[in-house]
Amino acid sequence: MASATVGTKGRITIPRQVRNQLGLVAGDRIDFVPNDETGRYEIIPANRRIKALKGIVAAPARPISVEDMNVMNSWYG
Template sequence: MPSATITSKGQVTIPVDVRNQLGLVTGDRIEFSFNEETGRYEVYPATRSLAALKGIVSKPAKPVSVEDMNRAIAEQGASAR
């Protein structure tokens, strides 16, 4: 099982095998999530490519024109005042 040591600044070097398995490269961010069922923290890559985001937002049922969007923005702005 891979392991690492925490430095005096609280930093950890993630072992290369773990980085490879998670698909992490220099500059990527990671997130820590506490799993209440196991009582352990889990590490997740927080950096995603633009291609990975494809399909997250579905197409609207009815197409919306730019004019409709501008009108909705103006109405929201007016009601916020």
């Protein structure tokens, strides 16, 4: 089990093993989310890399023309 010590300014260093498992790198943000069932906090990476979004939206059934895009843009304009 990985552990860390809280410093005098409230800072901790996340152990390398945990950073690697979470895919964290310097500059990433993390969220501390309370788990009501366990009474503990969960550490969740708050940064999403653009590559993680690949495939989240399905491809359109047919290609969309520029004219169609312009019409849709005028709706939300």
